[in-house]
Amino acid sequence: MPANDAHAARASVEVTDLVKRFGTFTAVDRVSFQATRGEILGFLGPNGAGKSTIIRVLCGLLRPTSGRAIVAGLDVASEAEAVRQHIGYMSQKFSLYNDLEVIENLRFFAGMYNVPNHLAQQRIAGAIAMAGLAGHEHDLTGTLAGGWKQRLALGCAVLHEPAILFLDEPTSGVDPISRRHFWELIHQHAAAGVTVFVSTHYMDEAEYCNRLALINRGRIVAMGTPAELKRHAMKGTLLLARCDPLGPALEAAQTAPGVMEAAVFGNALHLTVGDPRTAIAALPAYFTRNGVRCADLEQIRPSLEDVFVALTGVRPPPAGGPAQ
């Protein structure tokens, strides 16, 4: 149906060979991807990988150096102003007005998005309910705790009911309970047909996304559902080795025959090997020869963190971990 097609176009994003350079530094390097209506697309990558830059280009805040980015059916390079009417954006740093009351911030952004008066009141009430800020309408925004601030920022970004949401590390520096609460809100919006882009460096959050784009040094190094990434993104097979002492074990493992990569995870080693059967047979003896006791050696399914480390060479920051 045409009406549905129009909806789908408004909520879709299509990026082809996008490049963004700052002087000689290439922040985004020939990036291509698509997102469709109601999808949650996660940008996962270390700091400085280019996640924020991609989001800013898609929001029309930065002009692309080359390539095409079609957001909500509009070219961000030539129709940035029109794009803004259809998107909601939460910047990495909290950027509402701390010296305004909660309700004043909401009214201001309703005004900026030209939400008609008769709708504004109802949507502001909805945003307050969503953020759990009922009774705090007249609190100064600066006095709110982190989780509330983030939810208020989301509330401000969706007052005009955008088809696409760009959330740049929306949960950084927020406690685990608030983070889970925030992700419930993201899922609610996606269920209502909003396409959501989320950048994060938290592994547990990445699992909540429908699809992930793993970004390193301005390029998408892998893309797929979390399950696909875990299954296919890594070369070789992953082994878990419980060794003692851990330090010498890592050193030994890095030079062990048949081991492509070795990294410490918690109190054990994760080893990437080409042939798991040979490795499991040979490694215990190798460790013993090097003075390391190896209690346990088994094949495991890689986690997103394994994929992240294998593809970026960067250890992700300690995750706050979802609340139990």
Next chain:
Amino acid sequence: MSAGRLIAMARKEFIQIRRDPRSLLIALLLPIMQMALLGYGISLDAKHLALYVYDQEGSQDSQALLKHFQASQYFDLIRTVNNYHDLKRAIDSEQCKLGVVIPFDFSKRIRDSGSASVQVIVDGTDDNTANLAIGYSQAVIADYSAGVQHDWLTTQGLPVAGGGGLSIEPRTWFNEDLESRNFIVPGIMALVMALVGALLTSLTIAREWERGTMEQLISTPVTSREVMLGKLIPYFVLGMIDAALCAAIGVWWFEVPFRGTVWMLALTTALFLAVVLAIGFVISAGLKNQLAASSIALMVTLLPTSLLSGYAFPIEQMPAPIRAITYLIYSRYYVTILKALFLKGVGARALLGEMTALAVYAVIAGFFATRAFRKTLV
């Protein structure tokens, strides 16, 4: 241009000004302080100059001369000394601006020849005051001397010259009492408006960049023109309130006459505000840093306005090249207008040139202001 967005922008800015003590201080206290400080501090009049007298004779004639000095509002006879040394010390230590020395043969010479000399020693450190002191003392002595001549001619049985000769009957227009305050206070108003207008707006865009709120703001469909106008409306209103405040202080506190019409004052002030607000906005959008922006704003408004607008230092007395530069200083037109409105009470027709100049500046500054703010990062 959306009225809704404009109103939302202006309302937000109003709330922020209201909650920011620094902005309130600049907007409301600064004008009062400036008016008071400059209104009292700058006086180009020399009145009540401290005067020491070394009367070597102490006769009736010398006392009569001193009475003339005492009667003048320009001099305050502080003390009589008995030697040159004390007089010198008083001038050195700035206890007096001038000393009058009456010679021991003062009355004898008057009686014999009808003429005598009086020595006046003036502290010339400040040439302006010194010139005035010399002028005033000459006037006082000339006044006394006329009486002496008249008496001498009479006692000598000679005819008193009367009726003949020319005399000037000066009549001062517009500032009848020749009060320098009447001349300066309207100028101070221009100074205050330039200072407050540019200083406040210089913070407005830079503040959003510094606090990180700009990124969220420019992700909305608001246009750069709406941001500019929405932000300037509250400052314009504040500026007009400040103008009213300054005018009120000038008229009711400093008792400067106001002979123009209020609507002409409002119209020309609005033009001038448009210029300084736009300048402040351009600086703020260009620098993105509150401290740098406010310093530059001070430099481009306060400095030229205080030195080259003619508010206290007459443009006519400046060397030709400097005089040429003053035509570029937007505040000079407003200062001229204010002085005319306060003191002369002329109408729009007489001020058409100045008003046109201000309007041209407003258009130019407004043009740059619309260009200065771009809705992109970096």
